[in-house]
Amino acid sequence: MTQSLTHSVRLPNGITLITTENPATDIVAARLFIRAGTRWESPQKLGLSHLLAAVMTKGTHQWTAMEIAEKVESVGASLGTDASADYFVLSLKTVTADFEPMLALAQDILCQPSLPPEQVELERQLTLQSIRAQQERPFTVAYDHLRRQMYGGHPYGTSILGTNATVSTLTSDDLKAYHQCYFRPDNLVISICGRISSAAAIALAEELFGDWRVPPSPLPSPPVVTLPAQAQVKGIVQETQQSIIMLGYPAASVEQQLDYLTLKLLNTYLGNGLSSRLFVELREKRGLAYDVSAFYPTRCDRSQFVAYIGTAPENTATAHACLQAELQRLVTTPLSDAELQMAKNKLLGQYALGKQTNAEIAQLLGWYETLGLGIGFDTDFAPAIAQITAEQLQAVAIAYFNTTPYLTVVGPAPALETIEALAASELAQ
Amino acid sequence: MHLPTTSTQQVTPSTRRTCLSNGLTLIHQSLPTTATVVVDVWVRAGTRTEPDDWPGMAHFLEHMVFKGSPDIAPGEFDWLIENRGGMTNAATSHDYAHFFITVATEHLSTVLPAFADILLNAEISELEFERERDVVIEEIYSCQDDPDWLGFQALCESVYGSSPYGRSILGTEQQIRQRSPHQMRCFHRTHYQPENMTVAVVGDIDYHRALALVSEAFCNFPVRSECPHTSVQDLPPLDQIRRTTLQLPRLEQARLTLAWLAPGIEQLDQAIALDILSVILGGGRSSRLVRELREEQQWVWDIDCEFSLQRDTSLFTINAWLEMDQLERVETTIVEHLQRLHHQGVQSGELARTQRLLTNEYAFSTETPAQIAGLYGYYQTIADATLAVEYPERIQATTPEQLQAVAQHYLSPDCYAVTTLKPM
Numbered sequence: 091m092t093q094s095l096t097h098s099v100r101l102p103n104g105i106t107l108i109t110t111e112n113p114a115t116d117i118v119a120a121r122l123f124i125r126a127g128t129r130w131e132s133p134q135k136l137g138l139s140h141l142l143a144a145v146m147t148k149g150t151h152q153w154t155a156m157e158i159a160e161k162v163e164s165v166g167a168s169l170g171t172d173a174s175a176d177y178f179v180l181s182l183k184t185v186t187a188d189f190e191p192m193l194a195l196a197q198d199i200l201c202q203p204s205l206p207p208e209q210v211e212l213e214r215q216l217t218l219q220s221i222r223a224q225q226e227r228p229f230t231v232a233y234d235h236l237r238r239q240m241y242g243g244h245p246y247g248t249s250i251l252g253t254n255a256t257v258s259t260l261t262s263d264d265l266k267a268y269h270q271c272y273f274r275p276d277n278l279v280i281s282i283c284g285r286i287s288s289a290a291a292i293a294l295a296e297e298l299f300g301d302w303r304v305p306p307s308p309l310p311s312p313p314v315v316t317l318p319a320q321a322q323v324k325g326i327v328q329e330t331q332q333s334i335i336m337l338g339y340p341a342a343s344v345e346q347q348l349d350y351l352t353l354k355l356l357n358t359y360l361g362n363g364l365s366s367r368l369f370v371e372l373r374e375k376r377g378l379a380y381d382v383s384a385f386y387p388t389r390c391d392r393s394q395f396v397a398y399i400g401t402a403p404e405n406t407a408t409a410h411a412c413l414q415a416e417l418q419r420l421v422t423t424p425l426s427d428a429e430l431q432m433a434k435n436k437l438l439g440q441y442a443l444g445k446q447t448n449a450e451i452a453q454l455l456g457w458y459e460t461l462g463l464g465i466g467f468d469t470d471f472a473p474a475i476a477q478i479t480a481e482q483l484q485a486v487a488i489a490y491f492n493t494t495p496y497l498t499v500v501g502p503a504p505a506l507e508t509i510e511a512l513a514a515s516e517l518a519q
Numbered sequence: 520m521h522l523p524t525t526s527t528q529q530v531t532p533s534t535r536r537t538c539l540s541n542g543l544t545l546i547h548q549s550l551p552t553t554a555t556v557v558v559d560v561w562v563r564a565g566t567r568t569e570p571d572d573w574p575g576m577a578h579f580l581e582h583m584v585f586k587g588s589p590d591i592a593p594g595e596f597d598w599l600i601e602n603r604g605g606m607t608n609a610a611t612s613h614d615y616a617h618f619f620i621t622v623a624t625e626h627l628s629t630v631l632p633a634f635a636d637i638l639l640n641a642e643i644s645e646l647e648f649e650r651e652r653d654v655v656i657e658e659i660y661s662c663q664d665d666p667d668w669l670g671f672q673a674l675c676e677s678v679y680g681s682s683p684y685g686r687s688i689l690g691t692e693q694q695i696r697q698r699s700p701h702q703m704r705c706f707h708r709t710h711y712q713p714e715n716m717t718v719a720v721v722g723d724i725d726y727h728r729a730l731a732l733v734s735e736a737f738c739n740f741p742v743r744s745e746c747p748h749t750s751v752q753d754l755p756p757l758d759q760i761r762r763t764t765l766q767l768p769r770l771e772q773a774r775l776t777l778a779w780l781a782p783g784i785e786q787l788d789q790a791i792a793l794d795i796l797s798v799i800l801g802g803g804r805s806s807r808l809v810r811e812l813r814e815e816q817q818w819v820w821d822i823d824c825e826f827s828l829q830r831d832t833s834l835f836t837i838n839a840w841l842e843m844d845q846l847e848r849v850e851t852t853i854v855e856h857l858q859r860l861h862h863q864g865v866q867s868g869e870l871a872r873t874q875r876l877l878t879n880e881y882a883f884s885t886e887t888p889a890q891i892a893g894l895y896g897y898y899q900t901i902a903d904a905t906l907a908v909e910y911p912e913r914i915q916a917t918t919p920e921q922l923q924a925v926a927q928h929y930l931s932p933d934c935y936a937v938t939t940l941k942p943m
Contacts, residue, residue: 114552115886155814159804164872166879185879212817219820222771223840228664329768331660363606364585364597374594377653380661400661432602439604443555443621446887 096455097288098465101296104276104304108455108465109291110283112448118189118284119449122180122200123460125279126272127173128245129312129390135264136245137217137252139173142205142265144213146171146180149204158195167192171199173250176390177460178272183449186285190294197298200273210262218258221251228500229400232334235324236498240338240394242318275302277309281456284448315392321494325506333406333501334398335509337413339490341395344388344461351474352486353395356420357386359433359483360397362440368416372399378409390461395490406505407512414495420487424480438472531908534895535726542714543737546895546904547729548721550888556627556722558733559619559892560638561900564710566613567683570747575690576698576706578611579655583703584618585609586647588640593647596637600630607634613684614830615900621889624723628732635736641707648700656696659689666767666940670774674836674938677763678778680755684832708744713737717899719892754780754832761936770942772820773843777853778936781826781833781929784902790828791913792925793835797826798873799865799922800856801837807856808837818845818852830901835930843941850937857932864923878911 095111127139147169148155162169167184169192180200184192224230234249241247251257280299282291317340342349360367361384372382382399397417401409425433445451458467499509527537534548569576585607586593600607605622618638622630662668672687679685689695718737720729757780782789801808801824812819819841827834839849885891898907 115882117882117886156805156810160872163803163805163876166872166876168883183883185882212814215817216820219772223820226666226769226771331663332657363601364608365594365601370594373654374650377650378657380654380658400657402657402660432598435604436601439601439623440606442604442623443606446553448886 096465098459099292101275101300103300103302104278105295105299105302106279106459107292107295108279108281108459109286109288110281110451110455111285111287112283112451113285115448116186116285117448118184118186118282118286119447119452120182120189120193120196120280120282121449121452121456122182122196123279123281123456124178124200124273125277125309125460126178126268128175128248128250130272130310131245133243133245134256135260136248136256137250138260138264138268139178140250140252141210141213141217141257141260142268143171143173143178144217145205145209145265146203147199148209148213149206150198151202151204152198153195155206155209158199161195162192165192169196175246175250175387177457179456181449181453189284189286193294194298200278201302203269205262205265205269207262210260210265214257214260217251218254221249221254221257224249224251228328228330228332228334229398231326231328232336232398232498232500233396235326236336236338236396236496237394239318239322239324239496239498240340241315244313244315246315246389246391271310274304274309275299276304279456279459281452281459283452283455312391317392321496323497323510324499325510326498326500327503327506328500329502330403330500332400333403333409333499333505334400335406335410335413336396336398336498337417338496338498339395339417339493341386341393341490343391343393344463345390347474348482349486349489350388351471352478352482353386353490355433355437355475355478356483356487357384357395358437359425359429360384360416360420363436365432365436368397368399368413371416372409372412376412378405378412382413388461403502403505406499406501407508410497410499410509410512417491417495420484421492424484427480430480430483434475434478437475441471530895530905534908536899536904537730539713539734539737541738541740542712543733544717544899545730545733546717546719546899547726548891548895549723549725550721550891551723553722553888554624555621555888556624556720556724557619557621557888557892558627558631558634559617559719559721559889559896560634561615561617561717561719561896562711563615563715563900564706565611565615566686566688568710568749569686569706570749572747573698573702573706574686574694575655576703577616578688578690579651579695579698580641580703580707581609581611581616581618582651582655583643583648584637584641586642586644586651588636588642590640591633591637596633599633603630605630611688613686613688615897617893617896617900619889619892627724631732632736639711639737639740641711643700643704643707645700648703652695652698655689656692659692659695662689666770667774669765669767670776670938670940673763673765674776674778674936677761677938678757678780678834678936679832680752682752682754682832683749684829705744706746708741709746712740712743717896717904719896719899721888721892721895757934757936759934762939763936764939764941766941766943768943770940772840773846773942774938774940775839775841775846775849776938777837777850778938779835779930781835783829783831783833784906787902787906788913788917788921789925789929790826790833791910792917792922793833793929794826794828795870795873795877795914795917796860796922796926796930797824797835798876799869800824800860802873802876808853811856812839812849812852816852818849846939854932857926857930860923860926860930861932864926865919867919870917870919870922874914874917877914881911881914
């Protein structure tokens with residue numbers, strides 16, 4: 091995909107519009123991003139963004155829930171709304187001929203949702219059930235606890251769904267107020283990719299969204315993450331077949347661009363692919379796991395670097411020691427030239443493979459713009475990664491991993507006892 | 520240059536299928552704008568080909584292929600491809616095992632010979648076999664902590680009995696501990712032979728280059744061996760309502776699955792009719808079951824309907840997530856919907872909408888080289904790649920009368936398997 095076919099314009103009412111022409115297939119994808127999401131939620135109303143996303147497609151001033159579903163499904167399009175930690179997005183994909191009417195429907199949903207109380211109630215009940223269902227999976231239980239330990243009361247500390255207590259109190263009026271506050275043209279990024287010319291996409295967006303006015307009130311700022319003072323250990327007893335062990339380190343936000351890119355590279359080295367360090371050492375050589383990896387989510391505010399492993403209960407203490415040793419190794423030992431080059435090649439190769447479909451391209455560019463990085467971040471990514479040195483990687487490892495991590499373990503009681511004792515003695519040191 | 524081909528056919532104007540002289544099938548499609556190439560190797564060596572006493576073998580072998588050949592050390596192939604920015608992975612099901620790579624075009628000539636080598640000359644050493652056995656057992660443990668996996672496993676056993684599709688792909692821990700490297704080498708040499716394999720090459724590469732690279736890389740097949748017997752068990756007749764209930768720890772909601780056996784690929788038009796029926800019943804908010812049970816009555820947390828095409832016997836399922844006290848009336852309502860389908864059939868508008876939806880979904884799922892290679896490889900492995908191309912036309916050609924007849928024939932309201940998961 092050549093970026094010369096990508097254009098970014100600002101419409102008079104403040105909407106940022108990104109268009110990418112790609113005539114390869116008869117498909118157009120669009121992503122409409124709003125700068126809202128979990129991060130902007132108050133502690134009493136966690137889950138608000140998710141609930142809004144669930145209800146938004148279920149009525150506008152013009153159409154009922156069933157009429158909307160029929161409009162979308164009768165032309166075989168896909169249209170959905172989703173909330174995330176740092177953004178809210180409406181996703182749309184159609185064959186080219188149906189794009190115009192579907193974008194018109196998207197406009198109606200985004201600008202004038204009716205948020206009917208009975209639909210709010212239905213989706214609220216479904217959300218409460220989803221919160222309960224999260225408890226069925228040991229991995230989710232472990233991550234849920236780790237996240238809460240690491241972020242305390244900040245919205246990043248809770249699943250996007252919210253909690254049983256907060257979701258129980260959310261009302262239709264809460265959704266309306268949230269929508270009114272954040273859904274405005276100067277807070278919207280539209281990204282369109284597919285068999286449509288830039289000129290046609292711009293004309294269409296102006297026709298549909300041009301009349302939307304910016305309200306006089308200023309946009310509120312989100313709260314800032316303040317971390318709990320000390321790392322903690324949390325064991326959760328469950329009679330599972332496997333123990334799940336998770337280590338968490340507070341990590342850079344995307345705004346700290348050099349640290350961010352360096353941590354992305356460390357994450358690739360440790361946890362990405364069949365040749366990654368954790369896969370080779372803990373799975374291939376020691377047979378300790380089927381699933382062992384690391385992840386580092388891109389966040390506007392303080393992120394987290396997480397390494398995890400699922401292992402037979404009797405291996406819990408060994409797997410924990412090995413996992414932590416791999417993080418510490420990054421602090422004490424620089425990567426060899428071959429390892430460094432490998433991590434770069436892998437990260438950049440997979441980055442390119444993540445931009446194959448129109449939907450992926452629309453998502454990536456719109457997302458960069460929403461995060462405040464701008465679409466230029468896409469073209470800057472490869473040269474910036476190429477310049478990172480082994481010394482920089484080690485310096486970042488020292489800055490973020492040379493500390494006692496937050497630790498969560500889910501598993502049978504005997505497996506937890508050993509690890510809790512061990513971790514407690516480490517914390518005491 | 521002389522290339523040993525026996526026959527070539529156009530599958531579409533841009534897709535060619537060639538049978539090489541050794542019996543290997545090559546399917547090629549050029550997509551020059553992608554700058555990458557996908558090679559997806561499909562082998563008719565799925566769980567159904569396992570000898571009676573060797574459960575878990577096909578999947579375990581899929582793991583062991585990545586452990587290398589006499590010329591490629593464990594981990595070397597992973598390093599080779601990932602160091603060039605490419606990726607690789609594999610999957611095993613009842614009808615197949617398949618292995619795929621994606622690389623930038625300029626690296627294909629380096630990576631492909633190594634890829635073919637580990638597939639054809641898998642070493643399966645004692646040491647690596649024992650190491651990897653622990654990994655497969657960890658995979659089994661992690662699945663045993665997943666209630667939906669346990670439910671589906673119980674359903675397959677109930678529906679398919681001891682016929683091949685009822686067998687667990689992973690096997691059990693005890694079964695895996697009984698496998699030996701010798702058995703695995705025998706299984707590999709029996710099935711990883713050219714007539715059982717399809718190599719799909721899709722991306723930024725022309726036909727002649729693809730043919731030359733594949734012919735050269737896939738030539739040294741293993742010395743043939745012969746596995747012990749795989750007996751063909753008949754399907755247990757589904758002539759009543761067959762119930763299975765599992766009580767599981769940590770379950771926060773009940774599950775209800777109703778299942779029917781359905782025709783395999785040989786009766787593709789009937790399979791396609793069932794695909795359409797699955798969308799009419801449970802695909803999207805305006806479908807019959809979602810609309811009534813989730814949106815209006817609100818008796819389920821979620822409900823969907825799935826048709827899984829397999830070579831011999833496909834599976835049609837309706838899955839609901841719900842509270843315990845709703846189980847009975849939800850099952851009753853589903854059965855009423857089937858009766859309605861039997862008696863009143865499908866409106867032409869409802870059919871037209873579903874046809875459009877499935878045709879567009881087909882377009883959305885053939886956007887990338889990996890999707891296209893997978894589609895051709897799958898159909899060629901269970902029957903014939905040309906069927907993959909005919910899918911949209913066949914969807915369009917289906918009539919309301921056919922749908923009603925297929926529903927009456929296959930989706931009985933009186934004979935089905937039902938699996939229920941309940942909290943302990």
